[in-house]
Amino acid sequence: MLTPEEREQLLHLVDRGKPPARTLTRARILLMADRNTGERHTYKDIGRVLHCHADRISRVCRRYVLEGLEAALYERPRTGAPPKITGDIEAKLVMLACSHPPDDRKRWTLRLLAEQMVFLGHVDSISNVTVYQRLKKTRSNPGK
Structure with missing residues (x-):
């Protein structure tokens, strides 16, 4: 499964101990799942040792096979929704x-x-929770 260069890279990554815990766990999953070492671990065995579910191990191994080592180790960037309230709109809200x-x-x-x-046309729609979260972040206190 792993090439000798990839195995060396993963061992170096795990030995260093600097990356985030999720990355280290993924590296350990790939190292234990490697069939080239002669040892055959099932997903249950790996999960028991690394304290993670077999589904997670399956996803990491599948991503390695389909997308390569980097994709299996590191998370994809998350897009997230753009904030509804920008600096200009926040100023109008305050x-x-x-x-x-x-x-x-x-x-x-x-x-x-x-x-x-919404009535003034500053935003298309907004919830009272969003208004609360933005006002909480400002230092304004209209009650004083």
């Missing part, structure tokens, strides 16, 4: 939160701020 609430209200609520941000 200005709105610091302004006087509508006439029929004593204070701004998170839900009211979210609705007003």
